[in-house]
Amino acid sequence: MKQVDVLVIGGSAAGIVAATTSRNFYPAKTVALVRKEEKMLVPCGIPYMFGTLDSSDKNVVPDMVLEKADIELIIDEVISVNQQNKTCTLTDGSEIGFDKLIFATGSSPVRPQWLEGIDLENVFFIPKEKDYLDKGSRAFTACNKIVVIGGGFIGVEMADELVKAGKDVTIVELLPHVLSLAFDAEFATRAEDALLARGIKLSCGRKVKKILGDGKVTGVLLDNGEILDTEAVILSVGYNPNSNLAAKAELTISKMGFIKVDEYMRTEHPDIFAVGDCAEKFSFITRTPKRTMLASTACAEARIAGMNLFKLSTVRSFNGTISIFCTAIGEDAFGAAGVTEDLANERGFDVCTGMFEGIDSHPGSLPGTHKQIVKLIASKESGTILGGEVFGGKSVGELTNLIGFIIQTRMTVDAVLTSQIGTHPLLTGPPTAYSLIKAAEIIAIKRNKCMC
Amino acid sequence: MKQVDVLVIGGSAAGIVAATTSRNFYPAKTVALVRKEEKMLVPCGIPYMFGTLDSSDKNVVPDMVLEKADIELIIDEVISVNQQNKTCTLTDGSEIGFDKLIFATGSSPVRPQWLEGIDLENVFFIPKEKDYLDKGSRAFTACNKIVVIGGGFIGVEMADELVKAGKDVTIVELLPHVLSLAFDAEFATRAEDALLARGIKLSCGRKVKKILGDGKVTGVLLDNGEILDTEAVILSVGYNPNSNLAAKAELTISKMGFIKVDEYMRTEHPDIFAVGDCAEKFSFITRTPKRTMLASTACAEARIAGMNLFKLSTVRSFNGTISIFCTAIGEDAFGAAGVTEDLANERGFDVCTGMFEGIDSHPGSLPGTHKQIVKLIASKESGTILGGEVFGGKSVGELTNLIGFIIQTRMTVDAVLTSQIGTHPLLTGPPTAYSLIKAAEIIAIKRNKCMC
Numbered sequence: 001m002k003q004v005d006v007l008v009i010g011g012s013a014a015g016i017v018a019a020t021t022s023r024n025f026y027p028a029k030t031v032a033l034v035r036k037e038e039k040m041l042v043p044c045g046i047p048y049m050f051g052t053l054d055s056s057d058k059n060v061v062p063d064m065v066l067e068k069a070d071i072e073l074i075i076d077e078v079i080s081v082n083q084q085n086k087t088c089t090l091t092d093g094s095e096i097g098f099d100k101l102i103f104a105t106g107s108s109p110v111r112p113q114w115l116e117g118i119d120l121e122n123v124f125f126i127p128k129e130k131d132y133l134d135k136g137s138r139a140f141t142a143c144n145k146i147v148v149i150g151g152g153f154i155g156v157e158m159a160d161e162l163v164k165a166g167k168d169v170t171i172v173e174l175l176p177h178v179l180s181l182a183f184d185a186e187f188a189t190r191a192e193d194a195l196l197a198r199g200i201k202l203s204c205g206r207k208v209k210k211i212l213g214d215g216k217v218t219g220v221l222l223d224n225g226e227i228l229d230t231e232a233v234i235l236s237v238g239y240n241p242n243s244n245l246a247a248k249a250e251l252t253i254s255k256m257g258f259i260k261v262d263e264y265m266r267t268e269h270p271d272i273f274a275v276g277d278c279a280e281k282f283s284f285i286t287r288t289p290k291r292t293m294l295a296s297t298a299c300a301e302a303r304i305a306g307m308n309l310f311k312l313s314t315v316r317s318f319n320g321t322i323s324i325f326c327t328a329i330g331e332d333a334f335g336a337a338g339v340t341e342d343l344a345n346e347r348g349f350d351v352c353t354g355m356f357e358g359i360d361s362h363p364g365s366l367p368g369t370h371k372q373i374v375k376l377i378a379s380k381e382s383g384t385i386l387g388g389e390v391f392g393g394k395s396v397g398e399l400t401n402l403i404g405f406i407i408q409t410r411m412t413v414d415a416v417l418t419s420q421i422g423t424h425p426l427l428t429g430p431p432t433a434y435s436l437i438k439a440a441e442i443i444a445i446k447r448n449k450c451m452c
Numbered sequence: 453m454k455q456v457d458v459l460v461i462g463g464s465a466a467g468i469v470a471a472t473t474s475r476n477f478y479p480a481k482t483v484a485l486v487r488k489e490e491k492m493l494v495p496c497g498i499p500y501m502f503g504t505l506d507s508s509d510k511n512v513v514p515d516m517v518l519e520k521a522d523i524e525l526i527i528d529e530v531i532s533v534n535q536q537n538k539t540c541t542l543t544d545g546s547e548i549g550f551d552k553l554i555f556a557t558g559s560s561p562v563r564p565q566w567l568e569g570i571d572l573e574n575v576f577f578i579p580k581e582k583d584y585l586d587k588g589s590r591a592f593t594a595c596n597k598i599v600v601i602g603g604g605f606i607g608v609e610m611a612d613e614l615v616k617a618g619k620d621v622t623i624v625e626l627l628p629h630v631l632s633l634a635f636d637a638e639f640a641t642r643a644e645d646a647l648l649a650r651g652i653k654l655s656c657g658r659k660v661k662k663i664l665g666d667g668k669v670t671g672v673l674l675d676n677g678e679i680l681d682t683e684a685v686i687l688s689v690g691y692n693p694n695s696n697l698a699a700k701a702e703l704t705i706s707k708m709g710f711i712k713v714d715e716y717m718r719t720e721h722p723d724i725f726a727v728g729d730c731a732e733k734f735s736f737i738t739r740t741p742k743r744t745m746l747a748s749t750a751c752a753e754a755r756i757a758g759m760n761l762f763k764l765s766t767v768r769s770f771n772g773t774i775s776i777f778c779t780a781i782g783e784d785a786f787g788a789a790g791v792t793e794d795l796a797n798e799r800g801f802d803v804c805t806g807m808f809e810g811i812d813s814h815p816g817s818l819p820g821t822h823k824q825i826v827k828l829i830a831s832k833e834s835g836t837i838l839g840g841e842v843f844g845g846k847s848v849g850e851l852t853n854l855i856g857f858i859i860q861t862r863m864t865v866d867a868v869l870t871s872q873i874g875t876h877p878l879l880t881g882p883p884t885a886y887s888l889i890k891a892a893e894i895i896a897i898k899r900n901k902c903m904c
Contacts (some may be wrong), residue, residue: 397879422776427849
């Protein structure tokens with residue numbers, strides 16, 4: 001029987017980072033990674049395969065990363081795990097023994113079985129599977145009209161890419177706004193404006209009753225009786241954790257279906273870890289379980305598991321997901337970290353918010369200057385920053401990360417206000433009206449006046 | 453005699469922010485700002501008036517900011533301050549009484565009197581004066597060859613803008629590299645490569661002995677005997693704090709010439725504050741006095757003074773400059789925060805560094821992807837991050853601010869490694885190889901192996 005020190009199941013972002021971190025922190029250990037896929041897609045690059053990138057081959061994670069780190073890559077599927085013997089069984093019945101095991105089995109698109117018509121031809125999901133998506137891509141190329149069901153990040157990005165490729169695209173979203181798990185209405189409506197400006201049609205606050213067609217999709221029936229004629233449907237209504245293998249191995253699965261883990265990313269078996277979309281999550285702020293699956297969380301979990309594999313460290317533990325996202329629609333970019341105002345209120349926080357509308361280069365007369373809006377959500381009582389939302393140009397990604405760090409280090413409004421911010425005409429907003437600082441100032445003023 | 457609650461002297465970034473912060477935190481107080489200039493330039497936008505912006509009028513701070521905040525703007529010069537009576541005298545002999553006074557008198561270009569030829573026609577400095585710079589701009593337009601003496605940020609940015617306008621430009625720098633106060637050699641040489649690629653000539657490690665000419669500039673004589681023929685010279689060899697007015701008022705001036713202040717930005721007189729380039733500075737990391745003058749520091753100081761004017765707050769105090777800068781040369785951008793490796797070593801720190809070369813969007817096949825390099829400098833013993841340097845595309849500004857926050861919150865390498873980073877194909881590097889995290893990881897691995 002083959003024996004390795006560290007075995008990782010799953011080759012997407014979390015699996016790669018768990019394996020390379022193990023290698024880096026425990027250089028004497030043997031590390032192997034088992035994955036089903038011949039070629040591994042960059043998960044967040046998937047929507048861009050349908051427009052910006054001209055082929056899925058351009059969206060492949062190079063295996064060189066694993067080779068260079070001397071990580072053995074095994075293309076196969078683990079069909080069972082034996083906790084007691086510490087072994088995994090592959091499809092041909094062969095076994096691999098491990099000292100430490102890391103589940104990084106990811107997630108799969110939700111298939112709403114109650115929805116009639118989901119098995120029709122030209123109804124597609126967005127799994128992280130190259131062959132399946134290539135088939136979808138070919139189908140979309142032949143279609144003019146496409147309906148995207150679900151206005152989350154994947155749905156919005158898919159729609160934006162398909163419209164770029166000249167398609168007639170409609171997004172149907174159950175909630176009143178697209179992206180509403182990440183953004184309060186002020187930002188979500190801006191995203192909607194950007195989508196509409198790109199020629200995408202929106203149908204928000206609408207439930208899909210049925211996908212119509214005979215063999216092949218012909219339309220989508222909404223709860224108001226409206227029928228959207230279409231040649232293809234993309235169902236993007238969330239993802240479920242791939243925790244079946246862990247469940248079969250009798251590891252504890254949470255109510256939401258995730259593999260139960262502690263702050264070191266260990267399952268209840270001290271030598272078995274789980275990271276990424278398949279691992280249980282809770283919110284850094286609200287402390288309640290969360291379903292949000294993001295590379296930002298997955299990679300942090302993977303680093304933490306990798307570092308704690310053979311030696312636990314209290315300063316290298318996980319303290320809940322901050323839910324940092326960002327996306328772009330045309331020239332507009334959107335980012336969020338921590339809680340929205342709506343969620344904070346819903347979960348019982350007493351908050352004070354500040355929103356400032358500035359610019360992302362300065363003076364505003366500089367070519368390419370983009371409007372930039374920052375909203376901060378703080379605890380009314382302590383001034384601790386609980387969340388932030390950003391609208392702007394290409395610098396939104398890193399500005400959102402900056403807010404993520406502010407939340408993670410539990411900075412208060414005062415700490416932000418006394419912080420130094422580097423500025424440059426071509427690269428940032430002005431030093432006198434840097435949106436993040438001004439948003440914090442608005443909160444401080446409200447708190448001073450007891451006007452929160 | 454006119455009487456105001458808060459009087460600010462100086463109308464550049466620090467003055468504006470001090471005045472607006474006073475207004476915001478003490479809405480009942482009257483605030484006035486006295487400045488000499490009819491129109492106020494955006495200071496860091498000055499180099500861009502010579503190329504990207506087609507007129508200095510496009511680089512003017514709108515007075516609307518002051519009007520909207522109900523701050524009285526007085527265009528005049530304060531010629532003396534009386535500490536005891538708490539009054540300022542203007543050029544016409546009239547007086548203004550104040551309850552609180554804030555010096556934001558800024559800085560002026562160093563004029564090296566030992567250098568023969570600095571008074572020749574077509575020798576220019578870069579003060580923040582619109583009329584003077586407009587004259588310079590007209591002179592440059594008529595010249596083909598221009599020599600910039602001093603390869604700091606202003607010199608480099610001026611050179612880059614003038615070359616954009618079709619000029620033949622040479623930078624002469626005394627130190628071995630341009631920008632060497634902000635960057636270690638790995639980054640400074642990249643900046644040099646970018647300048648050379650833009651067609652700028654460099655003469656580093658060379659001292660100017662004399663500016664040649666008879667009435668008008670004809671050349672620059674270097675210490676190796678070389679003569680650079682030129683029609684104009686820009687002298688950009690640093691700035692001196694404008695502290696004469698404060699000195700005349702018998703406020704204490706530091707050895708380096710700055711107005712002495714405490715952590716609330718107060719001078720030795722409890723009702724008189726000083727902020728920005730004229731105020732004394734010390735380093736957040738090395739705790740020693742610093743000459744570096746930056747909008748990032750100035751605006752933080754101004755906010756702190758404004759908030760502490762009538763009510764001191766220990767959580768709103770200044771703890772030393774982080775020296776956050778960023779700049780762009782063509783499509784390349786450069787940023788730095790905290791100490792360089794060289795400076796850390798020179799000041800007695802035992803450091804461990806990590807440098808990672810990644811990309812700023814992903815996959816790398818996406819159009820517009822720019823190389824991104826992050827170097828982190830950490831304390832070997834504690835792992836606390838002391839400094840960082842960044843090379844990349846347009847997101848460098850906010851990524852540098854992120855490093856600035858890491859330094860300000862005294863995060864360790866472990867804290868960075870367990871942090872969550874949001875990523876998006878179009879906006880950031882990949883989650884599996886985000887440059888900042890990988891640079892931190894390199895340090896952690898070295899520390900683990902006791903290989904720092």
